[in-house]
């Protein structure tokens with residue numbers, strides 16, 4: 001049977017806090033607008049630490065919490081959409097940082113759904129017994145992606161990293177993963193090739209209307225309304241699909257951990273799904289949206305607070321650029 005157990009969790013948040021009042025000094029915005037539309041009061045910005053540093057710190061904390069030796073890790077999976085390098089993979093840097101000398105390593109990029117996709121992948125690697133301990137880290141440094149003249153998108157995002165060490169369990173697990181590539185334009189950040197010195201290269205051309213050619217391509221581009229609509233529907237669909245697979249009901253779940261994009265998105269999905277509010281964990285008020293890192297930082301906080309206990313049935317649900325979405329139910 002495919003099942004996972006979280007045996008360690010860790011996180012890293014940068015020191016620098018950028019609150020809504022700071023945004024009102026650089027943009028035509030204010031705390032009242034941002035908080036009432038998003039539930040966010042502040043987010044952390046990694047001023048001088050690269051993504052791999054944050055990922056490494058979170059990963060080391062997770063390995064320490066698990067009590068295993070780094071040499072016992074068989075695979076490092078890193079979820080990120082904001083790496084420091086095109087290559088090598090972030091997971092290779094994390095392998096080096098943690099001393100996981102016996103591990104294989106590769107990355108997964110499904111933006112904010114990254115941790116869900118990585119956990120699902122890990123469970124399949126663990127299933128046949130060839131891999132015993134897998135370190136998953138989800139880490140994002142989104143500040144360099146954001147356009148700080150764009151008040152709609154830049155106020156949402158923060159930097160940070162979360163990690164978990166997982167091992168096989170005989171307890172059940174179910175997952176539902178989805179992608180809608182036809183909506184990719186709703187949220188993207190284009191690679192900037194303008195610094196190439198290849199004499200043969202011209203400007204990239206794509207069919208008319210595929211992406212906004214006037215947009216500042218190397219910054220995150222977002223159609224907030226389209227993502228909002230997708231997010232609420234995707235969360236509902238993913239939770240329904242995974243519950244259907246499991247045969248469990250809404251009330252059989254002890255803890256829901258949703259992607260932390262916007263408290264209105266979470267509230268809307270919670271209401272239409274009829275989830276008990278006290279079972280839904282939300283931490284975005286002083287963190288903002290840290291993309292793939294949101295869910296594992298929630299896991300790390302909850303575990304540290306003793307709120308993740310053996311035998312609990314936990315549902316993780318996420319959505320993000322792609323547009324991707326997914327949900328996992330597992331018994332810890």
Ligand code: UT7
Nearest residue numbers: 028029030033037112151152155224225227228261262320
């Ligand atoms: O991980 C996935 C990441 N992305 C998301 O989760 C994004 C999902 N979308 C959202 O969270 C919301 O769409 C936003 C928070 C981005 C925007 O909220 P909204 O309620 O959809 O606002 P809006 O875009 O409809 O804008 C309403 C008004 C506009 O002014 P006018 O045209 O009515 O005069 C905007 O220009 O609010 C204005 N506005 C702002 N005003 C003050 C937009 N951003 C701001 C701002 N401060 N930061």
